[in-house]
Amino acid sequence: MGAFINMAGFATTTAIRLIAASEGWAPGEVSILVIDAGVAAGFFWLGISTIRFWPIWAAGFAVADLFMSIFGALLPRVPLFAYHTGLGIYAYLALGALALGTFRLPANAEPYIRNGSRRLWVQHLKETN
Structure with missing residues (x-):
């Protein structure tokens, strides 16, 4: 899901900049700000719905x-x-966080950890207690 958020932000920003070449590169362009806010909201949602860091x-x-x-x-x-x-720089740092989070997962992780869903993790805790 995180890779999808990154790719959607990249593709949408590139499309906007190609369509409106004279305006898409200006700092504070409203369309780019809306895309960036959507990316931030997507990562926030992902952060509260998963057990990953x-x-x-x-x-x-x-x-x-x-x-x-x-x-x-x-x-x-x-x-x-x-x-x-x-x-x-900030875009590459976000991609770096995605890569680090992906490579840090052990190969023999339990299914609820491999999935990363907070809902599955809570379900596992209820089952073990």
Whole structure:
């Protein structure tokens, strides 16, 4: 699900920037802010519905990405290169959190841990008690 959130955000942002090439690169562009807010909300939802740690980190990086966009619009003297470099850094950090969370899972993990669902974890706790 986390990879889907990343890919959906990437694809939607790329489509918006190709359609409106003159406006999609400006700091604080409303359509890009809405996409970034959706990505942050998606990772937040994933963070509260799973037992994994990485969605919380990815949500934090997505929120930092939102702040980068907002402050890029509020501070017009920020060079466009610095703005886009900052956005890229936070995107790669979110992907890094996804990779770390994926590789950290042991191969012989129990099914409820492998699934990662908080609901299955609570069900397992009820069954064992």
